[in-house]
Structures are given as C-alpha cells and as structure tokens.
Amino acid sequence: MVVRGTQAGAALLGRDDEIEAIATVLGGGALLLTGAAGSGRSALLEAAAERATASGVRVLRGAGSDFEADLPYAGLNQLLWPLRAGVDGLGSAHRDALRSAMGLDTGPADDRLVVATATLTLLTRAAPVLLLVDDLHRVDPASATVVGFLARRLDGSGAALLAATDAAGDLPGIGALAIGPLAESAASALLTARFPDLAGPVLRRLLAAAQGSPLALHELPAALTAAQRTGSRDLPDPLPLGPRLTALYGTRLDPLPAPTRRLLLLVALDGPAGPAVAADLADLERTDLVAIDAGRVRFRDPLARSAVVALARPGERRAAHRVLAESADHPERRAWHLARATLGPDERVAGLLMRAAHTHRRRGDAAGAFAAMVRAADLSPRGADRSRRLAEAASVRADVDLRGVSRLLGDARHADPGRRGSVPAAVASAHLVLNDEGDVDTAHRLLVGALDDRDPAHIDALQALLTVCALGGRDELWAPFRAAVGRLRPGPPTLLALGASLVADPARATPGDLALLDDLIGRLHDEIDPARVVAVGWAALFTDRMPACREAHRRVVRDGRRGGAVIAVVRALVNLCLDSVRTGRWDEATRLAAEGQALCAAHGYQTLRWPLRFGAALVAAGQGDQATTQDLAGRMLRWAAAHGAHSMSRAAHHALAVAALGRGDAEEAYRHAIEVSPPGTLAANAPLALWSAADLVEAATRTGREAEAAAHAAALERVAALSPRLGLVAAAATATVDPSGERFVAAVRVPGAERWPFDLARVRLSYGEWLRRHHATSAAREQLAAARQVFEQLGAAPWTARAEAELRAAGATPAAGTAVLTPQEREIALLAATGLTNKEIGQRLHLSHRTVGAHLYRVFPKLGIGSRAALRDALSLEGMTTGADGPAPFAHQ
Template sequence: METRGDPSVWGGPGRLRGRRTECAVLDETVAAVRAGAGRSLVLRGDAGVGKTALLEYAVHGATGLRVLHAVGVESEMELAFSALHQLCTPMLDRLDRLPDPQRDALGTVFGLSNGGPPDRFLVGLAVLSLLSELAADGPLVCVVDDAQWLDRASAQVLGVVARRLVVEPVGMLFGTRRPTAELHALPELEITGLRIGDARALLDSAVRFVLDERVRDRIVAETGGNPLALLELPRGLTVAQLAGGFGLPGTQELPRRIESSFLARIGELPEQTRLLLLIAAAESVGDPLLVRRAAERLGVGPEAVTGAETEGLLAIGERVTFRHPLVRSAVYRAASAQDRRAAHLALAEVTDAKADPDRRVWHLAAAAPGPDEHVAAALERSSGRAQARGGLAAAAAFLQRSVALTDDFARRADRALGAAQVSLLAGEFDSALGLLATAEVGVLDEYQRARTNLLRGQIAFASGHGSDAPPLLLKAAKQWELLDLDLARETYLDAWGAALFAGRLATAGSLREASRAALALPRAESPRPSDLLLEGLATLVMAGRAAAAPILRRATGAFAARDVSIEDNFRWGWLTTVPSNVLWDDGAWHGINVRQLRLARRSGALARLPIDLTAHAILVAWRGDFPEAEAAIAEIHAVVDATETRIAPYAAMLLAAMKGRPAEATPLITAAAKDAAAGGQGIGVQYGQWVSAILANGLGRYDEALTAAEQASQETPELFLSAWALPELVEAAVRSGKPHVAAAGLERLQEATSAAGTDWALGVEARSRALVGEGKVAEQSYRDAIERLERTLIGPELARAHLLYGEWLRRQSRRVDARGQLRTAHEMLTSIGMEAFAERARRELLSTGETVRKRSAGATRDELTPQEKQIALLARDGLSNPEVGARLFLSPRTVEWHLRKIFTKLAISSRKDLRDALRSAGD
C-alpha cells in the first residue's frame, strides 16, 4: 500500500503525550532520508505502548515523501511473502529494470514468472534494487507495523534489505512487540510507558470524573504508563471500581486485561456486528470487498459496519483495519469454534481460486471440522507452490496442516515425512524432528522407515550435531540397500562425508565402516559421477592411495566435465573436491571450484556460496594470490552478513597464518576449534592444528609447530589434511633437533605423494626429503623440489623451498650460494605477503653479511577498507556497478558511493586508472 506523507492523515503532534525523545529520533531518521541517506529503525515495545502512533507520527513528518506500508497479520504468518506483496506491489512496474537473476527471483515470488525456487537472499537483493530504483525519483519511507507477525520469508527479506541500506534515500521503520532474529542487527528504539506526569494527563482525559490521586497513581504505576491501557481499561471498570482502585490489572497480565476490556465492549454489540468483526479478524489481507462479500454470505447487513465503526473498533476504507491488533485477537479468540469455521468458509467461498488459491485453501483448512482429504490434498499442492516460490517455511506449514487433516495412516506418514524434509530445508530442525515423530505414530513400511532414518541423519548433520550424523545415515543406507541401490549409494556418500566431518569426534559410524559397507554393494553398471566419487573415497580408506588414485582421477574428471549436471555439482558440493585434495591436483581443484562458484552465483544459491568461496580462497591463498583470497573472504563476509548463515573462518585462518600474523590468526583458530569441538566436527579441529603449524613454522617457533603438526597428521591418516600437515611436521622436527620424528613423517609423506604423482606433491616431498638428507643427496633434493615447484602455480611452496635451500647452504658455510637462494626467497615471500617467512629469509641474509631492509606494504593500500578493496578489485576486473552490487549485496548506488571514496583515496579519477593504482599499492 502506498501513500504520501500528508498532514491530513495526522491530527498534529498534540495527539502524542510525552514522546519528545522518540519523536526526535524519528524526526532525525526522516530528515536523514530526505537528505539522501539510508536509515533503518526498529520500534520495540509491549502491546498498546504506542508504536503504531509513533509510526503514524513519522509518516506525518514525511511530508511529500512516498510512503509504502505493510502490516504483519498473525493469521498470515504461514503464507510466504505475503507482507512483501503488500510492500512491493506499487513498485512492480519497475521490475524489468533489475538484473536478470534478481528480476527472475522476484517475478517467481510474485507469481509473474515460472522458475526454480529463488534464494530468499537473492530476493532481498532484488527488493533492495527495486527500492533503489524507486528512490531515484525521490526519497521514500517504508513502514512495517506488527513485524512480530510477519511471515518468515518476508521478515528475512526485509531484514536483509534494511541491513544493506547505505546511501539510498530509503527509510525502513518497523514496529514490533518483541525482538526477532531477522531484525536483531538493526538500530532499535525501545518504546516504554509514558512518564508519570504524561500518564496522569492521559488517564484524566479518559475518565469523566475526578479520580482520587492515590488511585490514579496506582493505575498509572500498574499500567506502567501504557497509553492503550490508560485509555482502554477505564471503559471496563465501574465508577466504584475506579474510585476505590479495585479490579485493576497486575503488570504481567496487562495485555490480557486490555484484551478483556475489548472483549467486554464486543460482547455488548449486536450479533451481526460481532460476526462482521470476526470475518474481518479472519480475513488477513484487509480487503474490504472480500469482507463485505463474506459478510453477505452469512447474512450480515451493512448496518453492522456502522456499529463496528461507531464503537471505534474497526475502520473500513481502502483497507479494513482494527483499532489495535489486540482487538483482532480478542474478537477471534472469543468466537466459538463453530463461528470461526463459518467465517473462514465464507471467506474461502469468496476468494478467487485461480488468483489466490493458497489463501483460499488456508481458509478451507481453518473451516474444516475434522479430517478432509480434499482439503489436505489442496494444502499439499499449495505447499508445492510455496516451495517453488522459495517460501520453505510456508511450504512446511501447509504440509503440517495437511498432515493434521489426513485420516489415512500411510498417507499421513508420507505427508509428515514430506513436511519434515521441507522443514529441514527451511532450517526448522525441531519442527522436522517433531514431524518425524508424527510419522512414526503409524505403522511405517520399509521405504518410510529408511526415509525417516535418512532425515534424522541429515537433520543431525545440518543442525551442527556432526558426531551424531554418521551412524544415523549408515543405518538409513543399509535399509535402502533392499529398496533402491542408487539411493543406498547416495546415502553412503552422505554418511562418508558426515564421518569425514566428524573425524575422531564421531560417536559411531567411522569412515572405515562407511567405506566397507559402500564397497560391499554391487557396482553400478553405468556409474554416475557420485558413484565414482563414493567408490574412490571408499577405496582410499580401505586400500590406500595407490589403489584409489585411478578411481579418484575418474571421479575428478567426471565432476570437472562440462556435461555434468548442475544437480550433481550442487548435491555433493565440497565432497567433489576431496579427490583433487588427496591427489595434490590444484588444477582439477581450481576447475571444479570455479565451476561451482559460477553455478552458485548464476542460480542465486547464496546459502552454499560461502562454502564455495571458502574453498576458492584457500586455494588462491595457497597459490600466493593473497589479494584474490582477501577479495573472496570479503565476499564471504558480505554473504554471511546478508544471509545470517554461519561458516568457520577457514580461509581467513589460513591467510593470517601464511602472512605470519599471530594476533589475527590465533583468535580465529581458537574460536573455530572451540566451535568445531562443540559441534562434533573433528575436521575443524584438525584444520586448526594444521594452520597453527604453518603459523608457528613461519615465526620460527618450531616446538609449537611440531606439536600442532603431529596432532594434525594423526587424524584420519589416510586423507588429505593429515598429508598436508606432514611437510610442516618434517620441517619443525628437523629444526627442533628430532631427526627420527622427521624421518618417520617423511616416510608417511612419500606414501601420500607418490600415489598423486603431481609436481606439487613430488616437489613438496623432495623439499622435505632434502631437510632430512645430508650432503649431495640433500642438495639434489632441494634442486629437484625447486624444479618441480617451478612448474606449478603454488608459489608459496616454491618460495619456501628457496628459503630452506638457502638456510641449508648458509649452514654449509656456502655464503655466496646461500645469498642467491635467500634473496630469491625474500623477494618472493615479500611479494606474496608472507611476512613471517620473509623475515626468516631477511635474518638469514643478514647472517651471510648482506644488508636487507624490511619492506612495508604501500600506504595507499592500507587506506582502503576491506570492502573498498574488494569493490576496487571487482571494478578493476570490468564488473559494472550492478554486477559488483550483486556480488556484495549492495545497491548500484552504494557501489558508486564507495567508488567515489576509492577514487579519492587512490588519487585517480576513473575506473581505467584502477589497475595501475592498485598495482602500485601492492594489489
């Protein structure tokens, strides 16, 4: 709904008592929007405390500005994007101005186009872009009241939008009774009761006789200065009760007593007026035509409207509105079950089945006195439509209601399992578990039992209970063996991934158990990429790298192939890169990762984008491209901030460790290890130990490095993290004077790298062999390492080979030869940004008699914030403002604002100068 800020809507500031501070905050917010800034504000307070009145005051202050309205309605909470419809309908004529992915996402949500389920955060970016487009014509204010009753999909989108407002002249004002997860990070203004003097004056205006001061003060105290209570409660009390101070509410029961006051007034109304109020309470859209038509079906005449309006409980204009949400809830709860069903049935009959099928079936469900297969099936279809629009929470709600209306036990179990599946996708893990319990009430067949166990395992894994997931998934996979071999293989692959994630923290269901069971299955006649992946990983665990390598290469090739399905890439995600990790194949790793990143961005799969970005950042950091890693990490932060998802800072940990910055790395490692241990994710603990070893080796803290590397290399020894930790172990052990530990580590490393056979693997192995060796054998090994690593893109490993060779040469008293290697190492490490390792090289050069000054990054580089640096890099690479905004969840206007600041800091005037400016600044 759209209006213009107009004084005629508001009776003047005199209608508000004692709200100077709150009004000043609202005035400042509107003024900032009028001046061209973006602002968000949440007004939070109890029912009746005056939030709606303050929002009306803000609208009054927005004179001449465009104002968009939306209201949360309790009965609308299960209808996906219903509040967003209210807010965005006036803007849909500008939909074609959005970038294609955003336009398609929003078009799907509003039923204007067909497509796959859009990511709700892509929808949020589309709404942000739409508001930015509208604001180009002039500032606007969006007012969302009763936000505690927003449907979840709308609340998430509006929260995303409100957090991203920067320079768009858009204000978003929310009124809510309680804090909500979707709005928690926004500026908040707590609305409390009036101060004593103002509360007394308001109470005096509502009472027709003079109150005893002590009674008046008690009413003020016990209502907490709640304006609605001060105005409404005297209506429900007799003169004697008011005069004597009896019958007054306690503070804790105030909302109930206000509602009771409304109920008393409603009870005195004629039956037809009460029925009209009930229809209006059950109709969530506020459509006066629907209310009137439904009223006519129940024989309610036009005089009922006059009665409701005269009592000040209801207003019927462009929309049907109650004086206060407590009136709506009072009316609905006071009605008999029979009357409520009648009202919903009438509303269902007058709702267009083609234009609004989901709201119609929701009314039919509320009208059903008992199980009704026709309505249950219609709810199931509505769930499918909600899921197609990206409203997973709504889809689950439709299915839950469908379950309640299903009489047949088998069908009821199927629908409960379907509802559990959708609830899992929506992140409603407790609801999903409750639905599984509902399904198990009946007698399940084998297929349903297998599906139940599969869902329990997936819920355990997704909800962070990593150690509980493997045995549940193994149990489900075993059941699928007799029913569907393809599903059995997929579930064993799920179980293998869960066991890898849990590591030593798994309560049961080890990698060996999953691998043994998977290899016992009949081989697929035409293996899918996932079948190859499962066979290769299971063989790796049971027979070792040499036996597994050929199958792992086939699996890598299958997922890197152009014709692999999007579903396969998305279904198996990070598991598809495990073979290339095991085989030290950075080319295949990069190819698969780039493909997955492209698909995630193109499809708007923002929930999984941080995972793909993390893998990308780790790889490019290992290749020595720290600016690209920083850009990916900044993008991870942008996505996580927008989506409110959580992911361990694996990339940031590695980058800080490779830079040799303990003040940055140590807190990240400590926090991530703590979270991983609490969530039963052993792989996270192991990763932190490996990163700690890199950090300590760079700093020359070899005893610390050895301890961390030993811990990391002991976990799941047949896999990749343990192998990656072995070069750190060998270096730390040699430097700590423990050659026997180094020799044992080298032997394990040779087993891991020989099966891989890549230059990366054999180069790192040769470098470690040189550390353990002596004389000509050691020197030849160093040269072999450098020769092999020069053929790779793994620059940091090559630089470290030059460093270790130079250190060895100096210890052999070959100072001139050492200087050449150390100078190369120092230049490479400094250029990459590996500060601690570069300092090691500098100190060694000093020991050879060569003077080397410490280098520092350019001052200009440090002036850019991480977000500005990322925007500059993307703009340098040719992305337009809308494309940069789509990457970083910013509007094009905000990107332009940042670019102006970047140009000023870099002393340039256009995008074409970015490449040279960033190169001179070290990026």
C-alpha cells in the first residue's frame, strides 16, 4: 500500500513524530495509540484516515461505547458492515460464523477463533484497507478479542489496524505509541492559530492550564467570552470548562461520595497551599485526582481543579469559602474567601478586600490588586465608595493593560453621577490620554488639577506627573511638579525625590542624590516591587549606573512574561535597551526594542514605543543604516510635535547627529546636536544633553566653531564626576579643544572606560587623528587600530571606514581582506557611484533598498571611505579588486 502525504497531518501541530510512526504501519500491520482522554488520539486516527483515503485505501471505522459494551460483536458489526456484501463469498464455515456474529443471521455465533479467522480472510480479500478502532477500552469483549487476533496477523496482508485506547495493555504483543501532551511551542501555535485575538497573559494562562492537552487547548478558549480572550475582561478563577471537558471530568467526579467531593472542593478553592481543614487524605488520594506529599494536597492537573469548582453548585462553593475564611491564616486570603462567600453588598468585606488590594500592590502584584479592587467595588453598598474603588482599579489596571480602563472609568462615573473626578480617575485618564490621541499638555492639566495631598492616591498622581513632565521635557511643565513635591510633609518618598533630580535634570545632581541612588541600587536584589525596580533604573540611566541594575530588570521581565504588570516589563525593556546601546550590546538592544514594541502594540502602550524606537534609531545611526535612522527619527519628530513631547524630539535629533557624524557631515550633525542642548550649557530638564554633548563638541570643532566647542567642553567638564563615562567624554572634549592634546592621554586611561566601547572607540579615533596630524604616526596607528577593532565588532560601518581611512593616512597596511569586494558588492558600488539611489539600485538588481544599503555600508570600510560621495574616486584608486572576478576598473563600466 502506497500512502501519499496530504494536508491532514499538517494541521496537527507538534505531532510530526506520531504521524511518521503511524505512516510506517499503514501498508500492513497494527499500532496501538495510547493516551489519556483529550490527548488527541482521535485526531491522529482522523489524520491517518484522510491520508489513507487520499491514497485510494478503503477505511473501515469502529468505536467503543458504553451503550454497546454488553452487545457481543457490536464493535465488529461497525467495522465490517461496509464489507457485508463480501461475506457470502467466504467458505461456508467462515460465512456462517461471520453472518451470525454480525447479526445478519439468527442463531448463536461460532467460537471466537472461527469468527476472527473469517474476519482476517474477509479483510485480506478487501485489501488495501485500513481499520480504525477508537476507544478500544470501551469495545465489547468479543469484538476486542477479534481486534487483538487481527493485530498480530496483518503483516503482509495489505490490511492495517490503528486502535486508540487509554491503556497500553488492551492489545498485548503489538507496538504501542504513547500520545503525550503537546510541547509548549506547538500548544502556543495551536492556540494562536485558532484564536488569534488572545492577549499575551491570556495565552500564557491557557497554556499553563491546558498542560499540552489538545482537547483543553480547543475547549478552554472557546469557553471564554471575546472580552476575556482579548484581555479587556479578567479571566475567572478557575477557568470555565467547555462541554466536553465538563463531561470528561464529570464521569470521574459524579460517582464519588458527597464528603469526598466537599473535600476536593475545599482543596480546589484553597489554591496550591492545600486544604485549610482536616481531611481524610486516604479518601482524597483514592480519587486519583490529587497527589499528597507530606500532608499537602495538590491537584495532579489544573483542569481537574477547574472541573471540581465548575461542577459544584453555587451554594456548595459559598459554603466552602466560608469554611476556608474561618481557617485562613493570612488577612488577604481571608478577605478573598469572605468576598466569594458573600452574595450582597457588604462594606466590612469590601474594606478587607481593599486592604488586601493595597498589600498586593506593595508586593508588585498589580493584577491581584486590580481583581481585589473590582470585587470590593461590587460589594460596596454606597455609590461613592463603589465609584472611588472602580477609579482606583482603573488606575491599577493601567499598569497591566490599557484595554478596559475606559470602561472602568465609565462605570465609576455611573456609580456616583454627582461626584467630581477623583485622583485615581485622573491617573487612569492621564494614561489613556498619553496612549491615545491626546497630548502631554492635556495629561499634565488632568494630573495637576487633581492633586490633593489629603488623598491616599496623591503619590501615585505625582509619579504619573513625573512621567508626563519627563516626556514633555519643558521647564514650564516641571514647575507645578516641583512645587507639589516641595509641599509634601515630612518630605517626599525616596523615589519621587530622586525623580525630581536624576530623571528631570541629572546634569545638576548633587553628591547626596548620587549617594542615595547608589544605596537603592545596592538593595535592588531584595526588591520585589517591579515598579520600584524600573524607577531606580530610570534614575540610574543618565548617570551611567544602569549596568548595576540589569539583573533586577531582567527579573522584572522574566516575572512579567509569566503574567505580571506589563507596563513594568515594558519600562524594564526600555531601560535595558537604552543601556545596551550605551554599553555596546547593540544586537541585544535591537532585540529588546522589538520585544518591547510588540508588548506595547498588544497592550495599548503607544507612548512607550518611542523610547524603544529611539534605542533602535541609535543602533541604526551607529551602524550607518541611514534609511532606518531617518525613518525612525522622522516618525519620532512628527509624533513629538503632535503630542508636545519635547524629550522625544531631542532623542530624534541625537540619533540624527550620530548618523551625520558617522558619514562625515559635521555641519548637519551640529544642527541636530544644538537641538538637544545649546552650545555652552547642558540644557536644564534635558537628560539627553549628557549623551549628546560629545557630538556637539566634535561637530562644532569640525565646522570651525571653536568658541562653541570650547564652551560646551567646559560644560561637560563640570559634570565629569557623575560617572566614568562622563569623565571619559569630558576629558576627550577638553582635549579636542586643547591645542596640546594632552588630555587625550587622561581620557583613554579613565578607569572603567571600556564599559562604554563605542564612546571609548570614538575617543581613540579622535586621539589617533590628533596624533597623526602631529606626526606621531606610530602612536596614531595604535589608537586608530584599537578604535577600528571596536567599530568592526559593533558593526559600526561608517566609523570603521573613518578609522580605516585614518590608518591608511598614517601609513598602516589595510586590514586583511579590507579592500576585497564580492561581485555583488562591486556591482552595487559601481551603480551607487553613478548617482543612483538605493531604491533605484534595488529595482535594477531585484533587491530591497535595505539590502542595498547594508551592502554599501560593508563596501565603505573596505574602500576606506565614509560616504557614497567618495565612491567614484575610491573605486578608481582601488582598481575594483574583487573576491571572484579579478580587477574591474570603474572606467570599464
């Protein structure tokens, strides 16, 4: 039997090995598929049937059922009914035995051996044929005997048998294939394919609950509402089961005695810690639904827990929660059980839940805090209390996912129509404004107007206002914030105080600010609140202390991927991305930027996309990808102008300045650098002034603006003590404007300077240029070679080209292979030298414009140039040496 592949197996994600094993027996033989109910046994049988049918093989089907389990040969009747016309062609003994067994004649069937032999003969004559028997464990014993007989005798007959069961012993003596759970990657792909609207946290929750069960992966999301799948409504706990899962677990739970079901319900409702009441552990363990270890009880799979709760009556669930509330050993657990045992409004329980919510929030559990606040609002007798609690839930929800925040604010207004806006409502609204079509000024007005130091949410509002002011980056925005912080008694919280200095204006940080920051960084390994971790990282970023915060930030990202506060994850990714740019981890920065932007898109955090795009733009600028830099920077400038976000405008200009310096356009670099900070001062409320200062000094020097360069170098010198990196660039800036150049020596010897490889390589490049101009060629080659090596490692093509050109001018031999172009590089270089754009070249060669750009920026360092304007001369001088075709002078084209 030849079995050709079809699309059947392709739909069974993660089952390639199983399908291959099944294919080996389809030409003749038998295989038993074993696995728990819901493991996908039936789907594999169906895939085998489709594959066989496509190959011209006749498929005979049968399936066990409890209804027919007591009818002898009922299963055989199912299998052979399509072949009944051929029974009369058998020998008389076989014909009579089989007709009687199949119910075609009256009278008792002959012994099973005769019936089995007759069946084998009939199948051999009908070959090629495939027998499929599902739920073999429920087939009547007489038919099961015949199936076992066939299984051991089909080799070479042209007939094949596939049977599925939950126990390998059902067909002793033949091969068995265990059908286990799907791998997580396949399970995730299956969920995403069938339910593309699943939000990330919902997807993770379903994967954890399903544990790779194909049935669960189909049933669980289908049992959710559309709002629950997209994350705009929270998932219930436990998850609702679909009808097939309910029926599957119902058959295991219904026969249990009522006391055992009550104990199972207590275990299910009390979570992973196990039951809080005395229980007959032996009775529980006999159910095979739970495992007991040192007196602690846990369900063997999460779906069993959900089934126990789903199949209990509402009154039974409330009674169990009351029992658990009485024995709870934690206030938060007691509050939750009381809330679930309560039907109507109850202010006492609502108050307990709000205290539990605030505890959850201090621990960094924003999702738990949100759930408790919403339930507290439901239990609130007074409209004013319900309104405030919903508004506070909305402000917490904004840290998890922006979807649903508008609805919560609307519910809060409806609960108390006469109430004016509250502080929590202003915080939530500001989030929405910034991430929708609103602007910085509107969010600022909302928050400033709602500030009320008598309100417990006042600090939350100030933290939100800090974010708004930093994004706006304008002096007038900061004044109300600083005034409000100054009014706090006995003083502002530590992180708020640090934000007022190190986030707003790190260039003017005091030694006390830095000491406090260093102390907080030293304690990050014990910090459990992700919001505090990322706040410390934000304060550390522009004073170059973020490397010491990286591990804590990675922990925030890891925890967040398992369902924590998404906004903390994105902010951690922003801090890690920008620090990776500064510390030369450019590939990592690109990956982090992509991950963060995907989360922003999935959860509605539109504003946080821009610092991630800034990180990507800086990498593109450093590597000479002009098209990407221009695209990202242009989008940043347009968005910043529309939303009043001056800090993002400065970020775009900084990236454009780096790109312009790389390609040797100092005039354009200067125009962009002064948009970040004017020459001679590090602009107040502009943290990026500390990152772009070296660009301004270099651009001013190269364009003959000596006074501006000297003034800005002096400004940098005043902040040199903030970090080793600033010490490095300040010394280099001073050396650039100092005719003696002596400060270069101090610059390259700054302790720890190697932690900022791109900055150090740029300093070495400037030092090497200075040494060459002063005829110290040997020393120049040493600095230039070190710079070139770092630039090459970073993929900073235009900077590599600059270093290479300087090395040649200093009499150094080009790096091995530097001047060798591949045939495609040669072709692209020749076309670019004629003046064609990347797009036009791509159209001629059937390449994307990005691919053309990438090739050109590999060509530049090989030819020792920094831009395409120099291509014609460089190609003529080089004689167009290539790696394959030999010389191809430019004049020949």
